[in-house]
Amino acid sequence: MNENQDIELIEQYLQNTLPENERQHLEERLLVQEDLAQEFEKRRIAHRALDHLIAQHLKEHLESLEEQEGEEETGGKVINIQARRRKILTFILSAAAGILLLAGVFRIISAGETPPAGLAEAFYEEPAYTSRRGSDTAGPEEDNFKLAIQDMENRNYESAIELFKAIPEDDDLYLPATYYLAHAY
Incomplete structure (x- = not known):
């Protein structure tokens, strides 16, 4: 059995609602299983404390409310x-x-x-940048880049290397030129 079923059996035992055969079986298990016996003892002490704290008329009132709830299904809804x-x-x-x-x-x-x-x-604002790529007027760096590519295709590596080195670092073509320069060696 699992822990929830054991707790339910203990509660039924303490409330005297457990059938006699299950009651005897639970008592036998309490003698054998120490953790179950500890849980039983805790719950027995809690039940005794509650019996002393709750007045008898309040218990009767709660029991009558439980009976009424069991007899009539109200279908009421709890609102949070x-x-x-x-x-x-x-x-x-x-x-x-x-x-x-x-x-x-x-x-x-x-x-x-x-x-x-x-x-x-x-x-509308006119863009502040200009793009050299795809434009009709190419700057000297772009001319050098195109000539260097042609020199690489013609296997004139020394000329291509010199043209790639002529492209300044702040130019947009510097990164592709560095790539081709690395492959020219």
């Missing part, structure tokens, strides 16, 4: 107040966020001074 408050608060916050969002969109739309295309034109 904290969960309900949390749900209401979440709804209120969501509604407030939606209202703020709608107010912001309405304000933007009602400004109406500039149509959407005008907004794009008003806030």
Whole structure:
């Protein structure tokens, strides 16, 4: 048996609801199994303490409530107040966020001074960078790079190495030039 079943048997034994044959079997096991005997002793002491602490009329009242609960199925639902408050608060916050969002969109739309295309034109900025790759005008570094690649294809490695070395470190082509330079040796 597992621990939960043993505890259930002990509780039934202490409440005098355990059938006689199971009661004798449990008593035999208590003599053999020390851990079960310790658990039984703990629960027996707890039951005695509860018997002294709880007044007899309160016990009777609780038993009558148990009997009533067993006789009639109410189908009532327990409501967790904290969960309900949390749900209401979440709804209120969501509604407030939606209202703020709608107010912001309405304000933007009602400004109406500039149509959407005008907004794009008003806030458009020319990019501050230029790309040499793919452009019609190539700089001297790009010319050197292309010549060096051609020299490598023609197996003129010494000329290719000199052209790759001429590319400065701050140039975008420095990294590929270093790659080809390493393979030129």
